[in-house]
Amino acid sequence: MIRNAMDWVVYDTGSPIAGSDSRAPCVYFRPREAGDETFLTIRYGQGCNAHMGYWQNFGLTMTLQKDNEANCFHSGTIKHELLHVLGR
Secondary structure, three states: OHHHHHHHHHHHOOEEOOOOOOEEOOOOOOOOOOOOOOOEEEEEOOOOEEOOOOEOOOEEEEEEOOOOOOOOOOHHHHHHHHHHHOOO
């Protein structure tokens, strides 16, 4: 579900390509690699939330509560929080 939401965000934030139904991505998600200085951390915790954009010394963090009480694991909620991470 998280991967599908990431794919949607990549498409939604992309720039339309003239004469095509495709979009040129301006952001993408991939697994963290050694040496990466900027990366998104998704963790389980309290509530469904994310910092708006990049915070120096805090990075990009998104929290999703595992239980059904918070309803974090819905496609729309995950997309919403990913867009916060990107500053939208």
